[in-house]
Amino acid sequence: xxxxxxxxxxxxxxxxxxxxxxxxxxxxxxxxxxxxxxxxxxxxxxxxxxxxxxxxxxxxxxxxxxxxxxxxxxxxxxxxxxxxxxxxxxxxxxxxxxxxxxxxxxxxxxxxxxxxxxxxxxxxxxxxxxxxxxxxxxxxxxxxxxxxxxxxxxxxxxxxxxxxxxxxxxxxxxxxxxxxxxxxxxxxxxxxxxxxxxxxxxxxxxxxxxxxxxxxxxxxxxxxxxxxxxxxxxxxxxxxxxxxxxxxxxxxxxxxxxxxxxxxxxxxxxxxxxxxxxxxxxxxxxxxxxxxxxxxxxxxxxxxxxxxxxxxxxxxxxxxxxxxxxxxx
Numbered sequence: 001x002x003x004x005x006x007x008x009x010x011x012x013x014x015x016x017x018x019x020x021x022x023x024x025x026x027x028x029x030x031x032x033x034x035x036x037x038x039x040x041x042x043x044x045x046x047x048x049x050x051x052x053x054x055x056x057x058x059x060x061x062x063x064x065x066x067x068x069x070x071x072x073x074x075x076x077x078x079x080x081x082x083x084x085x086x087x088x089x090x091x092x093x094x095x096x097x098x099x100x101x102x103x104x105x106x107x108x109x110x111x112x113x114x115x116x117x118x119x120x121x122x123x124x125x126x127x128x129x130x131x132x133x134x135x136x137x138x139x140x141x142x143x144x145x146x147x148x149x150x151x152x153x154x155x156x157x158x159x160x161x162x163x164x165x166x167x168x169x170x171x172x173x174x175x176x177x178x179x180x181x182x183x184x185x186x187x188x189x190x191x192x193x194x195x196x197x198x199x200x201x202x203x204x205x206x207x208x209x210x211x212x213x214x215x216x217x218x219x220x221x222x223x224x225x226x227x228x229x230x231x232x233x234x235x236x237x238x239x240x241x242x243x244x245x246x247x248x249x250x251x252x253x254x255x256x257x258x259x260x261x262x263x264x265x266x267x268x269x270x271x272x273x274x275x276x277x278x279x280x281x282x283x284x285x286x287x288x289x290x291x292x293x294x295x296x297x298x299x300x301x302x303x304x305x306x307x308x309x310x311x312x313x314x315x316x317x318x319x320x321x322x323x324x325x326x327x328x329x
Contacts (some may be wrong), residue, residue, distance in 0.1 A: 003056045010048050014065070017041040017072055024075045035076070036259075042072040074242035086237035093314040098260040099230055100311025105240070106233030109175075112190040113229065114190030124202025134199065144207045148200065149216060152284030161280025167274045168224060176265050179235030180242060186235035186262055193228070215289040220279035222300035227271040234261040271303060 020038040049065040052058065083245070124130050131140065155163065171189065178185025206212035238254070238261050245253035282295050 003058055006048075006052070006056070007061065010045075013044055014048070014068055015042060017045050017068055021068075021071050021075050032277075038072060039076060039267060042069065042076060043122040045069055045072070058168055090263070090267070092310060093317065094263050095296060096307050096311035097314035097318060098263040099267070099307050100236040100315050101260055102230075102233045102264065103311075105237040106230050107234055109186075109232030110229040112187055112232070113194035113197075115194070116191050117194040117201065120195050120198030121205060125205035126200065131203075134203065140203055140207070142207055144204055145214075148204075149212075149284075152216065152279065157280040157284075159280075160284075161276040164220075165272050165276030166277050168227070168275065169269060172228060172268055172272065175228065175232045176235040176238070179237070179239035179261075181239070182243065183236050183239035185241065186232055189231045192227075194285070214274070215293060216283060219283045219292040219296035220275050222296050223271060223303055224275040226300065226303065227268045227275065229265060229322065231268055234264040237261065274299065 017038070024038060028197055035073060045065060046069050049062070052061050052065055124134060134140070135143070148239050150162070154160065171193070175189045178189060201210070201213060204210055238257050241253050241257040242250070248256070272273075278295060278299065282292050285292065
């Protein structure tokens with residue numbers, strides 16, 4: 001390709017980069033999708049600059065592309081400054097909006113966990129034969145009367161909180177990442193974890209100790225399971241986008257859904273840390289049951305309320321911004 005053909009082939013991309021830079025220089029903060037578009041065109045034009053330098057040696061073209069790339073680089077790095085402002089934007093907008101966008105997948109994730117959990121719990125609670133298959137009577141009694149509760153005080157509180165937080169984050173990442181394999185690993189994680197939880201509930205129900213079970217599970221379990229459901233929902237949404245990308249090209253749909261899913265997993269780290277602290281310092285503590293349960297219910301209500309209220313509002317704000325950008329364009 002000669003220099004004229006090179007310029008003709010890429011002129012539209014360079015002009016688009018100029019438009020994005022001009023738009024960014026005229027506003028205080030660029031929306032995330034505009035920054036992504038800017039970075040993509042900046043990287044392509046940087047590649048074109050390298051080609052122009054090595055293949056053509058045209059000083060005018062090199063100077064022109066250097067100017068375009070320099071303006072874009074300055075805008076990109078200035079838009080990425082202000083860590084606290086970006087963190088606040090993530091917490092108040094990006095994370096809850098991503099969760100709200102995936103809300104139906106989150107409900108599906110919840111069902112994939114709770115249905116096998118409830119089925120197994122009811123089966124064990126009402127079937128002596130199932131109980132005998134699950135464990136011998138001596139082991140069941142030890143589990144209900146001692147082992148289950150002692151687990152929460154088996155290590156120093158800080159060490160235990162760190163351990164369960166790390167484990168929960170690992171499970172959530174696996175549930176999310178499994179979505180790219182047509183959702184199957186994600187479904188397996190949710191169903192198997194639900195079955196494990198249902199087995200524990202069934203053993204307590206069969207022994208007439210459900211109040212004790214809820215007293216131990218509720219403080220940390222509400223927030224912890226909600227976060228697992230959300231991570232599973234992100235994986236299911238990503239996997240379904242691979243199967244049915246909708247009106248967008250599959251690559252573009254996956255890229256957009258991937259960004260939202262990563263935002264969800266990053267945001268959930270905070271939820272898992274809080275759940276781990278509660279599990280380490282509250283669940284196994286000598287506090288009265290009503291107080292321990294109250295902590296769990298209060299934290300869960302605050303988290304769900306934040307996701308619903310801020311998620312719905314943030315999605316509306318993003319739609320208005322997109323409509324405004326479309327009209328301006």
